[in-house]
Amino acid sequence: MKQIIRDETILNSDLYLRNVAVDNVIFGYSNKELKVLVQQPFSLDKWTVTGGYIKRTETIEAAAKRIAYERTGLKKLFFEQFRSFGTPARNTDAGFNAEHLSKLTGIKVPVDLWIFDYFVSVGFYTLTEFSKVEIKKGELETDCRWWPVNELPKMMFDHKLIIAEALKALRLHIAHYPIGYELLPEKFTLPEIHNLYETILGRSLDDRNFSKRLISAGILVKLNEKKQIGAHRSPFLYKFDKEKYDEGLKSGVVLAF
Amino acid sequence: MKQIIRDETILNSDLYLRNVAVDNVIFGYSNKELKVLVQQPFSLDKWTVTGGYIKRTETIEAAAKRIAYERTGLKKLFFEQFRSFGTPARNTDAGFNAEHLSKLTGIKVPVDLWIFDYFVSVGFYTLTEFSKVEIKKGELETDCRWWPVNELPKMMFDHKLIIAEALKALRLHIAHYPIGYELLPEKFTLPEIHNLYETILGRSLDDRNFSKRLISAGILVKLNEKKQIGAHRSPFLYKFDKEKYDEGLKSGVVLAF
DNA sequence: TGAATAGTGTCTTTAAGACAGTATATC
DNA sequence: GATATACTGTCTTAAAGACACTATTCA
Numbered sequence: 368m369k370q371i372i373r374d375e376t377i378l379n380s381d382l383y384l385r386n387v388a389v390d391n392v393i394f395g396y397s398n399k400e401l402k403v404l405v406q407q408p409f410s411l412d413k414w415t416v417t418g419g420y421i422k423r424t425e426t427i428e429a430a431a432k433r434i435a436y437e438r439t440g441l442k443k444l445f446f447e448q449f450r451s452f453g454t455p456a457r458n459t460d461a462g463f464n465a466e467h468l469s470k471l472t473g474i475k476v477p478v479d480l481w482i483f484d485y486f487v488s489v490g491f492y493t494l495t496e497f498s499k500v501e502i503k504k505g506e507l508e509t510d511c512r513w514w515p516v517n518e519l520p521k522m523m524f525d526h527k528l529i530i531a532e533a534l535k536a537l538r539l540h541i542a543h544y545p546i547g548y549e550l551l552p553e554k555f556t557l558p559e560i561h562n563l564y565e566t567i568l569g570r571s572l573d574d575r576n577f578s579k580r581l582i583s584a585g586i587l588v589k590l591n592e593k594k595q596i597g598a599h600r601s602p603f604l605y606k607f608d609k610e611k612y613d614e615g616l617k618s619g620v621v622l623a624f
Numbered sequence: 625m626k627q628i629i630r631d632e633t634i635l636n637s638d639l640y641l642r643n644v645a646v647d648n649v650i651f652g653y654s655n656k657e658l659k660v661l662v663q664q665p666f667s668l669d670k671w672t673v674t675g676g677y678i679k680r681t682e683t684i685e686a687a688a689k690r691i692a693y694e695r696t697g698l699k700k701l702f703f704e705q706f707r708s709f710g711t712p713a714r715n716t717d718a719g720f721n722a723e724h725l726s727k728l729t730g731i732k733v734p735v736d737l738w739i740f741d742y743f744v745s746v747g748f749y750t751l752t753e754f755s756k757v758e759i760k761k762g763e764l765e766t767d768c769r770w771w772p773v774n775e776l777p778k779m780m781f782d783h784k785l786i787i788a789e790a791l792k793a794l795r796l797h798i799a800h801y802p803i804g805y806e807l808l809p810e811k812f813t814l815p816e817i818h819n820l821y822e823t824i825l826g827r828s829l830d831d832r833n834f835s836k837r838l839i840s841a842g843i844l845v846k847l848n849e850k851k852q853i854g855a856h857r858s859p860f861l862y863k864f865d866k867e868k869y870d871e872g873l874k875s876g877v878v879l880a881f
Numbered sequence: 882t883g884a885a886t887a888g889t890g891t892c893t894t895t896a897a898g899a900c901a902g903t904a905t906a907t908c
Numbered sequence: 909g910a911t912a913t914a915c916t917g918t919c920t921t922a923a924a925g926a927c928a929c930t931a932t933t934c935a
Contacts, residue, residue, distance in 0.1 A: 487678070573899075
């Protein structure tokens, strides 16, 4: 916050767009767990999804990618715009005001600073394998971490709704497009991708029917290797047929779970 | 334009949000034709979809509805947000500049007026029966009329893309939710709704399979009346079972064309 | 009775869903 | 051989799609 407040350019709002911002729901998956990257701003007791302002020189997609990069250090992520949110009071919340921020930063924050204005937010969601991410907390936040999608902390503004809508969009997406490239290691087993789908959808899927459909979709390549998993039968490793996977991303309608 | 330029409030941009606006693709259907309401601003040779700025006191949905009402006089329309558009140069176009507008209005328009800024646009689409609409042209436009979706005129900005995306979203929507309530008279025949679906989807649908699915979905009520259509067999009239229709709108997945 | 449109039934193919037993790895 | 996990095949049911003839209205 200090940096932002001190920065004349930003105070004058001629670097960033006004009244419109980006919120980026960063989903992380690993080992049967679906989490969201949330941050706690300004020593408040509530959390937000990652988000930020849009530079006058960049597209909204570029803004979302920049913001995700700042937090995760990752550049190649799967992005999807899912909805925009615009209600006059949507970014009004106890604590997020000039008085409180002045106290926190020691710098006089104008009551009518543009960031307190009515902001329309363009929502994106992002997928990543969270065990690989090194979280980089922003200067403005007291904390930034993964939180299970089913046990979210108290969310600020309308961010609970934003996450719910992102999850709905993700679950709709999974039924029409391949998914998993960003969420699984390069080589993975059928039970691993099966767990991924079950976790995202939040319900169990018959393992026989699941492999049947996934294999007949033709986006998997069976490798001549097995994964060692201890005192159990070793599962075969697979990888995605990237060409068919990308084709499925474009033309859609591959699976219907 | 004159009104806007003269209005101090708007010149100062404290009535409307900056850098964010709404574009509303108003689809009109009647008699096997799907059209879009487009307008020609400022005596330019290009056309735009209807759109406008968002008041600081209203939601983006309310802004879209207000704009649709201003053009069509209709209040109860089907609305759907489909995507937002944000590219720095997206609302840059020959003719849409201070010099040209000054010439047109006779009022000195500042080069840096906020309306020339980078605007992120939230896209909505709307459905209506166009034969019932009395178009009300805005003060800023030289013309405003229905144009067949397949023979659009030269579009300004990125509005060709916006219409294409709206149509894609509409076609996706039609496969998962009931449609037609706003597009058909209260009482309609099976061939009429069949034509509606064919027109929106842009392809033919087997009439036997179509009625089979529509009737088994249970959203139609067959009436004890027939429509007189001249020297031909009289088709039965139907109406929507509004309760089941609305339920289908919420819970979705009714038909799959 | 001819012209135009409404209306309907069956068969085939494909996809979805339910379901359980055998195989393998290690200790 | 005990245990934990991988792997696979068949049957049933439902949905999708292809297809063509009869019925009605009225000029």
